[in-house]
Amino acid sequence: MAERRRRPEPPLWEQLAEASRALPQGERLQKVLAARGFGSRRVCEEIIAAGRVQVNGEVAVLGRRVDVSADKVTVDGEPIGLRDDLVYYLVNKPIGVVTTASDPQGRPTIVELVPSEPRVFPVGRLDVDTEGLIVLTNDGDFAQLIAHPSGGIDKEYLAHVENGRVSPAGLRRLRDGVELEDGLTAPARVSQPEAGVLRLTIHEGRNRQVRRMCEAIGHPVTRLVRTRVGSVADRELAPGAWRHLSLDEVRALGKRTRMAH
Numbered sequence: 001m002a003e004r005r006r007r008p009e010p011p012l013w014e015q016l017a018e019a020s021r022a023l024p025q026g027e028r029l030q031k032v033l034a035a036r037g038f039g040s041r042r043v044c045e046e047i048i049a050a051g052r053v054q055v056n057g058e059v060a061v062l063g064r065r066v067d068v069s070a071d072k073v074t075v076d077g078e079p080i081g082l083r084d085d086l087v088y089y090l091v092n093k094p095i096g097v098v099t100t101a102s103d104p105q106g107r108p109t110i111v112e113l114v115p116s117e118p119r120v121f122p123v124g125r126l127d128v129d130t131e132g133l134i135v136l137t138n139d140g141d142f143a144q145l146i147a148h149p150s151g152g153i154d155k156e157y158l159a160h161v162e163n164g165r166v167s168p169a170g171l172r173r174l175r176d177g178v179e180l181e182d183g184l185t186a187p188a189r190v191s192q193p194e195a196g197v198l199r200l201t202i203h204e205g206r207n208r209q210v211r212r213m214c215e216a217i218g219h220p221v222t223r224l225v226r227t228r229v230g231s232v233a234d235r236e237l238a239p240g241a242w243r244h245l246s247l248d249e250v251r252a253l254g255k256r257t258r259m260a261h
């Protein structure tokens with residue numbers, strides 16, 4: 001009987017590749033989830049331990065490592081964002097800061113309030129004398145979607161106005177639409193939590209819109225604060241401070257706009 005030929009040894013590079021596949025590779029799952037806004041590492045470990053995370057269709061166990069560019073990771077069945085080059089900040093803009101990238105008059109700019117790398121830009125704008133929440137990102141597609149007036153993203157403002165309590169007729173005008181020089185405004189949600197303070201929700205983004213609406217009904221604005229962008233609000237964020245949007249917040253903003261189209 002002829003001697004069976006022994007299988008030749010695989011080339012060295014194949015052996016190395018095989019060996020390295022057996023090594024724990026990639027990043028720890030809880031670190032990946034934490035970086036994508038699911039909470040602290042501790043919280044992410046709990047999410048994994050609860051069996052809510054799958055990697056390539058299998059429930060992940062604690063200690064699992066993933067290669068984010070190759071492995072498909074889901075939380076509660078939803079794929080997690082894999083692009084870790086994109087950032088989304090929520091900033092509480094103080095008065096006096098401009099929402100352009102640079103200012104010929106040398107005033108402080110919104111981009112100076114967040115890390116300088118990667119470079120980001122504001123989504124939409126707030127007047128220099130308006131305070132409150134604004135999103136900054138380097139995700140151009142996302143920015144275009146949520147800044148577009150047809151995107152349907154609600155923005156809520158708190159406006160302190162002159163001349164005391166706004167009459168029911170004034171409130172009705174704001175709600176139904178106010179005739180401005182660039183046309184009738186879309187219906188707004190309006191309440192008056194106290195005399196001379198209005199809470200307005202609009203989804204258009206015309207220049208100085210809230211100020212012009214209030215002026216048109218005889219109540220010029222003395223202070224204007226944006227308190228909500230879509231479903232994103234944050235009473236804890238101090239003026240001048242920023243934080244990352246959570247993945248849920250990014251998703252919620254993106255979903256709202258896509259549904260509205």
Ligand code: URA
Nearest residue numbers: 127130208209210211
């Ligand atoms: N409406 C305004 O009048 N100013 C802003 O900054 C935003 C909305």
